[in-house]
Amino acid sequence: MYDQSMLDLVVMASPIVQAVMAILVFMSLLAWSVALAKSYEVSKANNLVKQFQDDFWESEDLSRMYNDMGRYGDDNTRGLHAIFEAGFQEFVRLKNQGVKEASDLVSASQRTMRIAFNKEVDLLENRLSILATVGSSAPYIGLFGTVVGVMHAFQGLGDTPNATLSAVAPGIAEALLATGIGLFAAIPAVIFYNNLTNKVDKLLSRYEGFAEEFLTILQRQAHVSSK
Numbered sequence: 001m002y003d004q005s006m007l008d009l010v011v012m013a014s015p016i017v018q019a020v021m022a023i024l025v026f027m028s029l030l031a032w033s034v035a036l037a038k039s040y041e042v043s044k045a046n047n048l049v050k051q052f053q054d055d056f057w058e059s060e061d062l063s064r065m066y067n068d069m070g071r072y073g074d075d076n077t078r079g080l081h082a083i084f085e086a087g088f089q090e091f092v093r094l095k096n097q098g099v100k101e102a103s104d105l106v107s108a109s110q111r112t113m114r115i116a117f118n119k120e121v122d123l124l125e126n127r128l129s130i131l132a133t134v135g136s137s138a139p140y141i142g143l144f145g146t147v148v149g150v151m152h153a154f155q156g157l158g159d160t161p162n163a164t165l166s167a168v169a170p171g172i173a174e175a176l177l178a179t180g181i182g183l184f185a186a187i188p189a190v191i192f193y194n195n196l197t198n199k200v201d202k203l204l205s206r207y208e209g210f211a212e213e214f215l216t217i218l219q220r221q222a223h224v225s226s227k
Contacts, residue, residue: 014148014149014152016145016148016152017145017148017149017152017174017175017178020141020142020144020145020148020178021145021177021178021181023141024138024141024142024145024178024181024182024184024185025181025185027134027137027138027141027185027189028134028138028181028184028185028188028189030130030134031130031131031134031135031185031188031189031192032188034127034128034130034131034192035131035188035189035192035196037127038127038128038192038196039192039196041124042124042196042199042200042203045078045079045124045203046199046203048078048079048080048081049079049080049203049206049207049210052079052080052081052084053080053210056080056084056210062088062217062221063092065084066084066085066088066089066092069081069085078120078123079120079207080206080207080210082116082119082120083113083116083117083120083207083210083211083214084210084214085116086112086113086115086116087109087110087112087113087116087211087214087215087218088109088218089112090108090109090111090112091105091108091109091218091221091222094108102219102222102223105218105222106215106218106219106222109215109218110211110215113211113214113215117204117207117208117211120204120207121204124200124203124204125200128193128196128197128200131189131190131192131193131196132189132193134185134186134189135186135187135189135190135193136186137186138182138183138185138186138189139179139182139183139186140182141182142178142179142180142181142182142183142185142186143178143179143182144178145175145178145179145182146175146176146178146179147175148175149172149174149175149176149177149178150172150175152175153172153174153175
């Protein structure tokens with residue numbers, strides 16, 4: 001009766017299949033490390049958004065809030081903190097240079113906020129492509145290992161006078177293990193990718209919503225100062 005553990009199947013596999021399994025294990029570990037790190041990053045970004053919006057809408061003086069940005073520490077270089085700081089800094093800089101036209105003040109602030117927003121997009125979407133790559137390629141890499149393993153198993157039958165199922169079963173089992181490891185790597189990667197992409201999209205929508213509201217406030221201030 002044929003009875004072997006998964007470790008035995010890995011040890012008995014051909015070098016090519018073993019290499020495929022090693023690659024898949026590495027891809028799985030990479031996907032999990034990226035997924036956990038990005039989950040923490042997105043969760044922290046959401047908390048910072050809530051904290052900043054609470055402070056922003058409670059503040060009655062934008063200049064005072066801008067001057068107090070240092071209290072956020074390193075967090076003032078990310079998310080809404082960076083978008084607000086970029087827009088307001090440009091707004092104040094142009095006013096100090098004597099620019100009075102409201103449309104010029106608002107459009108310049110909008111451009112700098114768009115640059116800050118695009119930087120946040122790059123940071124939040126960074127490394128998500130790794131999850132997409134693992135999710136899409138791991139099953140095919142595992143299938144490649146299975147094909148090679150099956151070929152190796154059937155080639156071994158040529159040296160066996162009496163070919164039976166028990167003779168070919170170990171080779172097929174070790175070959176199918178490669179596909180199993182590929183699916184084990186791909187399925188969590190796809191789930192994490194879809195989940196994180198959805199969360200990032202929602203977070204970016206909150207950034208855009210705040211930017212529009214902030215531009216409205218700057219536009220009102222620009223019109224008041226131009227009178």
